[in-house]
């Protein structure tokens with residue numbers, strides 16, 4: 486119960502990594518506001534959880550007013566906010582020279598980059614108001630630290646998440662706030678499951694132990710990072726990629 490009495494807001498909590506983290510946080514004693522653009526799916530998740538442990542909140546993270554309202558909903562439901570997990574995101578991309586900025590750049594930046602900025606801003610203001618400190622965890626990606634095929638906009642947004650994390654740790658330290666970014670590699674969630682079996686096998690082979698990561702494995706790390714046991718991890722990136730970023734190529 487390492488998150489006993491903590492209140493968390495988890496964006497993108499209706500699916501994938503966010504959903505696994507919702508379940509892990511509740512198992513560790515937290516109360517959770519599940520904030521997702523797909524509010525019906527978020528509500529279905531709430532209906533399957535222990536009554537009183539979670540609420541569903543509709544939010545489009547690309548809109549500051551909606552993110553501020555989501556933070557307020559968590560506070561209204563559970564009395565305070567201790568943790569925000571800025572995790573909602575979209576993926577995809579085209580070769581650079583085929584891109585239409587209005588389709589291939591701006592929406593990605595609005596959700597994957599602005600959405601995290603708004604989460605940090607809204608939660609940071611709440612933490613300052615409470616005077617309690619707080620933890621900000623944000624989902625970047627292995628692509629936030631490298632160039633990759635078809636990921637011009639996605640990589641830019643995910644690199645910004647790492648930069649935001651460093652700056653937030655610096656700016657919000659005086660309020661007792663910590664900030665950490667995680668960089669998942671290949672995680673078996675709906676974002677990835679839409680691809681062909683062949684591509685999924687390639688993805689698995691890019692991780693050192695030749696297997697995709699389960700969302701629950703990421704959730705375990707996020708729960709640790711949110712807990713007081715991780716109190717010294719601040720302003721940095723935690724790689725949760727099963728070695729993807731360490732080695733360029735497997736030798737076999």
Ligand code: NAD
Pocket residue numbers: 496497498499500501502503520521522523544545546547572573574575576596624625626627668669670671672673674675676677
């Ligand atoms: P997912 O599609 O299962 O979950 C994403 C969730 O975000 C969905 O519930 C979706 O409804 C929600 N969402 C999308 N746009 C939103 C918006 N504008 N406002 C609010 N909610 C919105 O995918 P996932 O794999 O669990 O992805 C979670 C995060 O992990 C994303 O930021 C993704 O970029 C990142 N990531 C995933 C992988 C992977 O291999 N799956 C790897 C690296 C990083």
